[in-house]
Amino acid sequence: MLRFRLQGLEAWRVQHGEEHEEARMAEVPEVETITRDLRSAVVGRTIEHVEVLNAAAVRFPSPAEFAELLRGRRVEGAERRAKYILLPLSEHLLLAVHFMLWGTLTLTPTAAARPAETLIVWRLDNDQELRLLDTLAYARAAVGAPHELAARLDLDSLGPEALDPDFNVAVLSRQLAKRRGPLKTVLLNQRVLAGLGNRDADESLWVACIDPRRIPATLTPDELQQLHDAICTVLEEGLALRGTQRDLFGVQGKAKHRRNVFERTGRPCPRCATPIEHLRIGNRNTHFCPHCQH
Ligand SMILES: [Zn+2]
Numbered sequence: 001m002l003r004f005r006l007q008g009l010e011a012w013r014v015q016h017g018e019e020h021e022e023a024r025m026a027e028v029p030e031v032e033t034i035t036r037d038l039r040s041a042v043v044g045r046t047i048e049h050v051e052v053l054n055a056a057a058v059r060f061p062s063p064a065e066f067a068e069l070l071r072g073r074r075v076e077g078a079e080r081r082a083k084y085i086l087l088p089l090s091e092h093l094l095l096a097v098h099f100m101l102w103g104t105l106t107l108t109p110t111a112a113a114r115p116a117e118t119l120i121v122w123r124l125d126n127d128q129e130l131r132l133l134d135t136l137a138y139a140r141a142a143v144g145a146p147h148e149l150a151a152r153l154d155l156d157s158l159g160p161e162a163l164d165p166d167f168n169v170a171v172l173s174r175q176l177a178k179r180r181g182p183l184k185t186v187l188l189n190q191r192v193l194a195g196l197g198n199r200d201a202d203e204s205l206w207v208a209c210i211d212p213r214r215i216p217a218t219l220t221p222d223e224l225q226q227l228h229d230a231i232c233t234v235l236e237e238g239l240a241l242r243g244t245q246r247d248l249f250g251v252q253g254k255a256k257h258r259r260n261v262f263e264r265t266g267r268p269c270p271r272c273a274t275p276i277e278h279l280r281i282g283n284r285n286t287h288f289c290p291h292c293q294h
Contacts (some may be wrong), residue, residue, distance in 0.1 A: 018152030023257035024245045026099035029238030030253065031083050032163060034105055037248030038078035038087065041107055043132060049123040057119035057132060059142040060152065069093065069143050070122065078153045080192035082158050086149075094146045096153060097132065105138025106131050107248045147197075162195030162231050163239070169221075169228040176216040176224070183219075184212035185282035195235060199262045202287045204230045204263045205267075211293045212279070213285050234259075261287040 020208065024030075042125060050067035052058055058066045073089040080086070085105070094210040103119075110129050114121070114294050120141055122130040132139055142149060150156050175193055179186045186192055187201045196204065205212050207230035210223055219227065238244075241255035258264050260271075265278040274291035 024102055024244060025199055025257060026102050026104065027085060027200050027238070027242075027243075028080075028163065028195045029200070029235060029255060030104075030243035030245045031085060031099060032080050032239055033243045033245075033253065034248050035078050035080040037073075037107075038085065038105070041248060042087075042124070045074050045124040045126060045128075046127050047071060047122050051121040051123075052119075053121065054119040054137055056137065057134075057140055060144065066141070066143055070095065077175055081155055081161070082190045083197070084153065084155065085278050089145070093143055093151045094143060095141065095143045095148055097141045100134070100137065100138035100140065101136055102245065103118045103134035103136075104245055105248055106133055106246070106250060108250070122235075122243065135144070145282065157191050158194045159190060160194065162193055163235055167228075167232070169225050172228045172231075173221075173224050176219070179216050181215075182212060182281050183210065183214045183216055184284070184286050186216050188284065189280070191233075194228045194233065198284050199257065200231075200234050200238065202262045203259050205248045206230075206289060207233055208291055208294060212281055213289050261289060263287060 011141070013148060047070050052063040052067055055063045061069070065224070073087060073093060075087055077088040078085065083098060085097040085171065089095055107128055107130055110123060110127050114131065115133060117133045117135045117137070118131050119134055119137060119139060120132040124130060132141060142153065159175055160167055172193070176186060179192060184201055184205065187196050197235045202277055204227065208223070208226040210227060238255045241253060244255045244257045245252035247253050261269070262275050264276045266275050268274070269276055269289035269292060272289065272292045276287055277290050279286045279288070
């Protein structure tokens with residue numbers, strides 16, 4: 001009977017093309033991987049020339065001003081805040097890049113062919129190009145003075161970083177206190193906690209055995225501790241495996257997109273074999289085990 005059911009699920013997956021679907025997503029482990037790569041390979045370089053191939057990819061200022069402002073600037077650092085990559089530049093400018101669903105940055109020799117999904121190209125002073133790529137063309141970049149960028153992108157409203165060494169259960173409890181609405185929705189609110197995308201939130205709640213529909217105020221101290229530990233485990237594991245996408249140098253990360261529950265609707269829970277269920281919570285796809293998440 002079990003064998004028959006599993007064969008049925010396999011058939012469902014093939015029929016729905018699930019095996020061939022893109023199994024990648026730019027969440028915090030992926031963005032942090034690229035940020036660290038930028039720190040090792042791009043910081044210290046000077047931008048010689050900028051080409052905007054898709055005007056919609058420049059959030060502000062205009063594409064022409066964007067290219068002009070960036071020309072001749074030296075990259076002085078690479079930082080991450082939530083899913084933003086922030087590159088401080090010479091002469092007190094800040095460049096921000098956001099990958100949205102699965103955009104990415106790649107560093108290649110200037111002579112290498114440009115893929116059709118290239119949105120912006122920054123030519124560096126070492127015959128290499130930094131390219132913003134996105135098959136969906138949703139990824140965005142912006143440049144400005146740091147205070148202007150922080151105001152326009154609302155960077156100062158972001159909550160504490162889940163990957164920060166100072167993130168502990170006291171920080172999580174304080175941030176969740178008085179928040180209304182289902183836990184899944186609260187965890188995705190980057191003003192509460194910066195660091196969880198949809199995939200990593202579902203996986204963290206599964207690791208912690210907590211139902212995504214719970215109200216934060218009902219969590220016991222033990223559950224808060226489990227949730228804190230689960231968030232750290234999921235993010236650090238994703239980061240250690242260098243995410244689900246290609247890194248700055250084109251090397252594919254080894255993290256699994258469908259780790260335990262995410263986009264595994266109908267397939268057996270790895271802990272108890274109950275079929276994983278799908279729900280829309282706060283307009284976001286949510287995947288969980290109805291048996292072992294309480
Ligand atoms: Zn289960």
